[in-house]
Amino acid sequence: MESHTFGHKLLSLFSIPARCLQGVSTVKRAPTEELKAIFEKYASVSKGSEKLMTSADFIRGFLGLFPDANYDPASVALLGGIVDSSKDGLISFPEFQAFEGLLCLPDALYLTAFQLFDTNGSGLVSFENFENVMKQTTLHQRIPFDMNGEFVRLYFGRDKSRQISYSEFSQFLHDFHEEYAKVAFKKYDPEGTGFISALDFNDIILSVKSHLLTPDVQANLIALTRGGSSPGSKVSYAYFVAFTSLLNNMELIKKLYLQATSNKFDLEVTREEMLQVSQTMSQVTPLELEILFLLVDLHKQTGRITYADLQAIAPDQYMKKINQRLAAAKSAAPVDRSVVSQMLESAYRFTLGAVAGAVGATAVYPIDLVKTRMQNQRSGSFVGELMYRNSIDCCKKVIRHEGFFGLYRGLVPQLMGVAPEKAIKLTTNDLVRDKFTTKGQIPLYGEVIAGACAGGSQVVFTNPLEIVKIRLQVAGEIASASKVGAVSVVRELGFLGLYKGARACALRDIPFSAIYFPAYAHTKAAMADENGYNSPLSLLVSGAIAGIPAASLVTPADVIKTRLQVVARKGQTTYTGLTDAARKIWAEEGGRAFWKGAGARVLRSSPQFGVTLVTYELLQRFFDVDFGGSRPIGSQSGKVEPRAIQKPIPADHIGGYQLALPIFSGMESKFGLFLPKFRAGAIVPVAPSQ
Secondary structure, three states: OOOOOHHHHHHHHHHOOOEEEEOOEEEEOOOHHHHHHHHHHHOOEEEOOEEEEOHHHHHHHHOOOOOOOOEOHHHHHHHHOOOOOOOOOOEOHHHHHHHHHHOOOOOHHHHHHHHHHOOOOOOOEOHHHHHHHHOOOHHHHHOOOOOOOHHHHHHHOOOOOOOEOHHHHHHHHHHHHHHHHHHHHHHHOOOOOOEEEHHHHHHHHHHHOHHHOOHHHHOOHHHHOOOOOOOOOEEEHHHHHHHHHHHHOHHHHHHHHHHHHOOOOOOOEEHHHHHHHHOOOOOOOHHHHHHHHHHHHHHHOOOEEOHHHHHHHOOOOHHHHHHHHHHHHHHHOOOOOOHHHHHHHHHHHHHHHHHHHHHHHHHHHHHHHHHHHHHHOOOOOOOOOOOOOOHHHHHHHHHHHHOHHHHHOOHHHHHHHHHHHHHHHHHHHHHHHHHHOEOOEOOHHHHHHHHHHHHHHHHHHHHHHHHHHHHHHHHOOOOOOOOOOHHHHHHHHHHHHOOOOHHHHHHHHHHHHHHHHHHHHHHHHHHOOOOOOOOHHHHHHHHHHHHHHHHHHOHHHHHHHHHHHOOOOOOOOOOOOHHHHHHHHHHHHOHHHHHOOHHHHHHHHHHHHHHHHHHHHHHHHHOOOOOOOOOOOOOOOOOOOOOOOOOOOOOOOOHHHHHHHHHHHHHHHOOOOOOOOEOOOOOOOOOOOO
């Protein structure tokens, strides 16, 4: 026997700094002051200076369950008793706060179910407690459970006087529904033939296992009895047990599928392949797999299954709802994190951004060099023949006169600038996006502003490196005895000279990022598969497509920046600033000069950003680290579950109460503990036909 009552243990939770756990994710306990204000908002009873809640206040008012006027008061009172540990019919604030702490425990679902059956608050469940609660469920009202059977006596003793603790009760509750299915089968097979009719099978499953049925499965229960191991329209006990076991083991079936496909989600798998991998797990039998493929074949008749087929069959898991709640809570409110964790996250993103930027820049650098030389080529004011006829001619002449590695002139300073450039750009974009994001959604103008801020912030780092890179890229055009290097260029320019053309650089980078980041986000979403997952190819294509409008539309600013940053040779026009350069280019070379190198710029920027972002996202998938903040885009590897339409979390559901509704729903979806929603004899409201 336990020395302290379970109720006292529950009350002690309000002083424990518990955290709501789901894997490594957490939701902090609610502050006492805020929780008390919410409690008093819904409490309708006053005893002296103390405010108290009724069961209806908590279940109907605070949680929003049983909203109809003709609700069943017995069901509401029974559920309210979960929180009312003193069992006096009223809920005090310490009890309200203690239950918030209970919801923060990893086994909150089993603890809540235990509290449902512990109707006298003793910390133990007697047979009378169990019987009284079960008789109120809709399941028992449809198919009465044998309260005198061997299963009950094994747990509560032959004379049913034994009381069971929480740990024992959790196992009892786990086994109870499997036993219930056996009891139901025996009821429909009074002669003990080992067979029931298809209609009886349908009735039992709808009564005992309705919480495990998806609409697809429920619509095909009768059809399932026409195939498989059962003769005619009869269903054998083995077939019945295999079907219920299949529903219980769908998460395990998914793991078998992923094992068979090496964690691919869109491959088709045959029954033989599933049979082969199932040999490693004794819980899955050949008959269960036979039923699985029979169920899938009712829709597509291919003899193969995919992960999406399993998703359509798998029952809704209460933990999935908790995951969604945790994700919604995290997106709705910032998580308090230490300075150290934020610094580590910045270093993490900085490193991945640097590597991704280096890969992207190196991949397309020859195109960038050709683009720069084409933009610097003058006509009109400079007397002489044009050096390059087009981009292809430029590429050929660079290789002929400077060798293959001439295409990579200026790469080193470019790579030196990639790390701070990508770090500041990605960090600023993410930071500003977070400011505009509400409940996981960001408006288009927020995306544009975030991109613009990212583009503006990078100019501080990119302009000095751009001007050094450009001067090295065009140095090969002039025969010289002395070799031009990055150090000599920096010495010649000086500190202020490194920011020559910064206004033009900002004029290029700000609109580029304002266009690129929103375009990438929407293109990526459009190219995701039906489950929201982006393959590496879709990421590459999304980045490349988004780069086309962003790179082409800012080419005039890029031309002006290039002209300002290169050294004018003898006889060439010189420029004093952005406006002067724009005016002189227009007067001497015409409007077409502003679009010089546009094709090369698109060919360089579009694939570069495609390569950079696919590398960045894949690195996040391979080196996935959770620092407690918002999850970086692309950090989730593998399957991304389809997003169900979720109701927003009520503002008053703070701390552990953010998980209250999924937990109460889990008592139905996992244990089948359905209570009547309406009073006996009440008119049940019917939804209008669509």
